[in-house]
Amino acid sequence: MGKSNREKRMAKQRRRRRSAAQHEHRRSNSEPNPSDSERGRAQILENLIIALSAAAVGSAPWRVAELLEQHRGFERELDIAADLVVQEAIDAAWQNGWSPTDLHEVARRRVNAAAVRYLDEAIVLESQRYSAPTLHPRWRAELAAITTRTAPTAPQMWRWAARNSVDERAVVTVVLEVLHLLVTIPPLQRVLPLPGEHRHVSGAGTEVDEKMLARVRALLAKAEATEYPDEAEALSSKAQALMVRHSLKEAVADHGKGRASVAAARRIWVDNPYVAAKVALVQAVAQANRCRAVWIKNLGCVVAVGSETDLDMFDLLTTSLLVQANRAILVAGRLHGVRGQTRTKSFRLAFLVAYAARIGERLAAASSSATAEMQRDERLLPVLAARTRAADEAFARLFPTAVGTPLVAYDPVGTDAGRAAADTAVLYVRDAIAS
Template identity: 40%
Template sequence: MDTLRELSAGRGTIDGVTSTASTVERAFGAALYDDTDTGLDTGASLLAADAAADAELARRGEDFIATAWRRGWQPADVVRLVRRELDEAHACLAAALIRAQAGRDRARGRRWAAQLEALPQGAARGADRFTHATTVLELYRLLLRLPALEPLEDEPGRAPAPAASRMLTRIRALLAKAEATGYPEEAEALSAKAQELMARHSVDEALLAARAPAPDAPGACRIGIEPPYEHAKAVLLDAVAGANHCRAVWNEALGFSTVVGFEADLEAVELLHTSLLVQATHAMTRAEAAQRAGGRKRTKTFRQSFLAAYAHRVGDRLATAAGTQATEDLLPVLATRAIAVTGRLERMFPQTTTTRLRGVTDAAGWAEGAAAADRAQVENRHRLP
């Protein structure tokens, strides 16, 4: 009993293993491999009673994070899943572990660094030691069970990602204005202009790559598809990706799509998809208000149908805007890049399936969504000189 008391207080050793490690091991044995609340409470009680085990507990968390990287996860992926499965306290704790682990991690590139900068801030500790220990163990349970993902690391020979250009800065400014304006026609016109600039930027990048002695290879990124109405949002991302010479594969279970393409095009997809989602939400809110004024209640099928129609029509509009930039002499370059993108996608995802969009049954929602996407005029685009 004396030995046990010493161990629980954080003192002494057993066969060379420190007491703090023993506390953490016993807590893990009770909580991480047992899905019951009883096991979680037992593990949290052990940790709460041994303050000397805190450093070892944090070190183990950093090890879980490093293991997630080896399984193909990235910082934004982990935080997104934690928020999806747990809550903000767990997300703040995960962010703290990621930042701590980054201090002893290798350099991983610009996109990874941007994800580190975007990590949530805030206190990760709970109101008391037991609450905090419970949060830690719940997070570690999730991290322990992360499946392996397709790696997004640069392929051999791929050129490093360039810094953001002045063109992308202009595009961001246009999309910010589109999101901020209260006038639907202006928002859609600004988005159409942004897509035109994106298409021109993509063409410029393609021409530079074609003239370079060692053109870069396509890369990949993950974009979250958040509930509700994930199917319609995934269709919208697929339309944006296709219009920008990329391909998207949706992982419904984990709540993200992997987009494959050349770096400039990936930037365009991330920017435009986010902006269009914001604008679609604003347009849908206005359409619902009009429906309610007419005596109709909001329905899930209205929103699902609205977003499905919006994604469908926006896809057509973006494809038209992108097509105005593809001159005859550029088509072979774009075809070569399309083959490279398809090759990378098939190596990452040798088996994919198609899914049908469900819940599109509301005629009013479809009509309103199509009208919202049709407000912008995309004809009369100027070709590149």
């Protein structure tokens, strides 16, 4: 964030704090015969906002007992102050490129479960400031994914404590933990319009076919759930047929309507263990779907760049193949138990690296085969080239310093097992690929 943007954000925060303090001051003065204590509540509120902010970023951020003791009798003001500071921090995260799913995922990795729940509710509360049409469809989908069972209401802190049966010290600790997370996460490249700034423009571009995606998701869920490989292959083949047909026809239709190829970006969060090997699998799927991908190592996520439709295909296939890879490595551990080899880190790493490499080969072959079937339309290849070029240009703009780093594993048993498992993995393609 540049100096100008930081100054604007700081000014906005100061205006919010003054507004909250003034509101409390007006409330106190509207009561008959307000006491000196009541007239001072606005100042108490402002002091609390400053104290909470300082406690979250200081060298000793968990000064819970001090906060509670110094402001005994001003619990309502503490509740309001906590809301204001958390909402400001969430808004700053949006400005710095984070989205609801991003905040949820980084919280899962860095704070305890209680703080994750509190943050999720705070995100939902913050989103209520915007009308639904001004939120990007994927932003709304991310909010829906983290929405809690009970609709949160402001102010949040004491209500949250009552619902979760925790005392005042515990809930203030949770608030400070959430704040500490929010003020220490780094800025990210923005991949979605800010909340309140999305504007739907009719005819500006092809909308993702939600009905088609729903059918695909249902087919893939059945393919992953069945114990019969033939049934899984039939279900997944039908799913891929829908996906490929939609993507290629959409590309040609956009070209016919004079629409330029536009690239978007999406983040995929990858869990431990063996993140580097799993990232190699994610990148293989991205490349096969005409997307570019980069791993943000210190956060544990991959950013993929491509058309919205190709990103949808990438997202669905990545999720499924990560599930299949985890299942395959467990099976390989049972089948190749020679002197405990499969219980070593080197075996598992080699397995996943080889699995990713072989999946990449199969996906590349599958992509070429599916594209060749539609080459009767002479517009197809130039259109796909334009999509690839748009993705490359957007990637270079977002990540100008990204460099490739090869991932090497040295366990031959794990390598052979990983390639063999990849040969039997269900790829959501229309035709089986020979190994």
